[in-house]
Amino acid sequence: MNILVCISRVPDTTTRILVGGDGVSIDTQGVKFIVNPYDEYAIEEGLRLREKNGGTVTAICVGPDAAKEQLRTALAMGVDKAVLVKTDKYFDSYFAAKNIAEVSKEMKPDIILLGRQSIDFDSFQVPSYLAELLELPSVSVVSKLTIEGNKVIAERDVEGGKEILETELPCIISAQKGLNEPRYPKLPDIMKAKSKPIEEKQPVEVEPKVSVIGMEIPSRKRIGKILADTDADIEEIVKSLHEEAKII
Amino acid sequence: MLDYYNITEEFSEEEKLVAATTKSFTDNEVLPIIEKYYSDGKFPMDLIKTLGELGLLAVTLPTKYGGSELNYVSYGIAMQELERGDSGIRSFASVQNSLVIYPIFTYGTDEQKNKFLPKLASGEFVGCFGLTEPDFGSNPGGMLTTATKTPKGYILNGAKMWITNGSIADIAVVWAKLDGKVNGFIVEKGTPGFTTIEMKGKHSLKASVTSELIFNDCLVPLNNRLEIEGLRGPLSCLNQARYGISWGAIGSAIASYETALNYAKTRIQFGKPIASFQIIQEKLVWMLNEITKAQLVSYHLGRLKDKKLDRPQQTSLAKRNNVDIALQCARLAREILGANGILNEYPVMRHMANLESVKTYEGTHDIHTLILGADITGIEAFS
Ligand SMILES: Cc1cc2nc3c(=O)[nH]c(=O)nc-3n(C[C@H](O)[C@H](O)[C@H](O)COP(=O)(O)OP(=O)(O)OC[C@H]3O[C@@H](n4cnc5c(N)ncnc54)[C@H](O)[C@@H]3O)c2cc1C
Numbered sequence: 168m169n170i171l172v173c174i175s176r177v178p179d180t181t182t183r184i185l186v187g188g189d190g191v192s193i194d195t196q197g198v199k200f201i202v203n204p205y206d207e208y209a210i211e212e213g214l215r216l217r218e219k220n221g222g223t224v225t226a227i228c229v230g231p232d233a234a235k236e237q238l239r240t241a242l243a244m245g246v247d248k249a250v251l252v253k254t255d256k257y258f259d260s261y262f263a264a265k266n267i268a269e270v271s272k273e274m275k276p277d278i279i280l281l282g283r284q285s286i287d288f289d290s291f292q293v294p295s296y297l298a299e300l301l302e303l304p305s306v307s308v309v310s311k312l313t314i315e316g317n318k319v320i321a322e323r324d325v326e327g328g329k330e331i332l333e334t335e336l337p338c339i340i341s342a343q344k345g346l347n348e349p350r351y352p353k354l355p356d357i358m359k360a361k362s363k364p365i366e367e368k369q370p371v372e373v374e375p376k377v378s379v380i381g382m383e384i385p386s387r388k389r390i391g392k393i394l395a396d397t398d399a400d401i402e403e404i405v406k407s408l409h410e411e412a413k414i415i
Numbered sequence: 416m417l418d419y420y421n422i423t424e425e426f427s428e429e430e431k432l433v434a435a436t437t438k439s440f441t442d443n444e445v446l447p448i449i450e451k452y453y454s455d456g457k458f459p460m461d462l463i464k465t466l467g468e469l470g471l472l473a474v475t476l477p478t479k480y481g482g483s484e485l486n487y488v489s490y491g492i493a494m495q496e497l498e499r500g501d502s503g504i505r506s507f508a509s510v511q512n513s514l515v516i517y518p519i520f521t522y523g524t525d526e527q528k529n530k531f532l533p534k535l536a537s538g539e540f541v542g543c544f545g546l547t548e549p550d551f552g553s554n555p556g557g558m559l560t561t562a563t564k565t566p567k568g569y570i571l572n573g574a575k576m577w578i579t580n581g582s583i584a585d586i587a588v589v590w591a592k593l594d595g596k597v598n599g600f601i602v603e604k605g606t607p608g609f610t611t612i613e614m615k616g617k618h619s620l621k622a623s624v625t626s627e628l629i630f631n632d633c634l635v636p637l638n639n640r641l642e643i644e645g646l647r648g649p650l651s652c653l654n655q656a657r658y659g660i661s662w663g664a665i666g667s668a669i670a671s672y673e674t675a676l677n678y679a680k681t682r683i684q685f686g687k688p689i690a691s692f693q694i695i696q697e698k699l700v701w702m703l704n705e706i707t708k709a710q711l712v713s714y715h716l717g718r719l720k721d722k723k724l725d726r727p728q729q730t731s732l733a734k735r736n737n738v739d740i741a742l743q744c745a746r747l748a749r750e751i752l753g754a755n756g757i758l759n760e761y762p763v764m765r766h767m768a769n770l771e772s773v774k775t776y777e778g779t780h781d782i783h784t785l786i787l788g789a790d791i792t793g794i795e796a797f798s
Binding site: 235236239240243351352353354355356357358359360361 | 469474
């Protein structure tokens, strides 16, 4: 099985984000970057498919030279080889998808796996763009994947339930949390990853479809509501945790 | 994680990954269970397999023997993360990496290496290191355990005490005098004449097994002797382990510091967070200051070690300093937490108690003072 996993380089979830001097990008000074957490599920699923069916897993990233660090993480997790489409410029989802599509056309993967979204800009666009550019079926936000022969069964979480879809290889799957439990790289594999190849490619230059014209840090006002332990208050706490804070 | 001087930015890609993997291991596998094992006085045996699979038991050992073949900075980073969990877990890994695998790799025959190293690296075999005796701690050269050569093998007689992993070990690296000179022997579990007794009643390193080893006309095969003679054999192993301990202590100190910092910001007294009081801030800054210095010492020592430019005395300084400040951090954190500081809901009292052992084993704090004193004055105060 020829498996392609797309990964993106995103700021660490614990980093404090500041807007850069230009007002349209983030200030990367002192920011730690990681593999996009949703992509870890995609990597893990790729590795499991290889373990079951044989073949190779290739990781691809569109990004700056420093993104080799994230590709190296994928290699240490067990990915066989990596491709970096190197660009130092600002790029949008279309640019990323277009460049992944170009590489895919050569590679002809049986399956392309991605995270459901990149947690930096949360545009959710790359999987769909890619499906369109490659004219392949795609299922997004998948929390369970079963592949038998060419038949693909994908489960996705929908509001209050599950949706089960069927399609065929080759296809594009974007991963949701819960798809699997991503492994952490073992130390011997970290050592071996050093000698695995990262191929660098020049990007196909395309005009971005969208451009950023402004970026702002949301200002948060403290409401300072005091609630006690009456049933009504408890209901309100639950409601605000769910709807305002969005943490439950 | 506290990294005031951005030392992690100096880490290579591999070193960063080692940090991430060990951190996840500690967060997911150690922290959720450790208080229970500690209060029950048990070592979490189930962790051994995962430690082995992740490559944490043989960090620098070449891959041909099942090791991870990484550098000493990576080893240090791993020990730091493990001890952020508990000194007992780090002790287990220190013994396996530095006190058992290291001497077999360095002084072992090919046969010994092939037979034992892969199993020790995977965690299938647990090892222990027997140097200290009931009457010889800081002065191991005085040991009474003897080995006598016979045509059938070496006959060991004597007793070792305070041996980490002793009762759970499949093999023991035992130091004994052969014709008056210290020699190392690999003794396998079940060898007639070899018994172990687990030591009970510890108030420290409770999540670690500590045992006595007893040798009563114990016959060890001729080809189980290590090819090294003199005290420099065991001392070279201790030098490896102490280096790892210097990093481990930082992990423990960070656990205390972070607990104290979070607590100080949320605990309200006199209408404001206690973090707003100058005395509390001074304590937190003391910890920040000392941890940062300790990190720089161990990091630089690791780089020296990877270039083979280190001296054992530099390791003495790192072990001595870092364990000492970690213990003081635990005590300050305990103060900042007030009464809550004594509860097992927080890790500080456990770290404090553990570090009392760490300060004593692998050369006591004072013995390292004397090693450094001898180094700079040229006069040995302990011979
Ligand atoms: C939990 C635990 C695990 C251990 N694990 C192992 C292990 O796996 N393998 C192993 O071989 N050993 C192990 N040890 C033993 C440890 O290495 C010894 O305890 C240590 O070397 C000190 O020896 P001692 O306890 O006999 O103290 P002593 O040597 O009796 O020292 C007592 C005090 O006297 C001081 N002192 C001694 N000599 C001098 C001097 N010349 N000048 C000034 N002060 C001096 C010491 O600093 C100390 O304060 C372990 C110990 C503990 C507590």
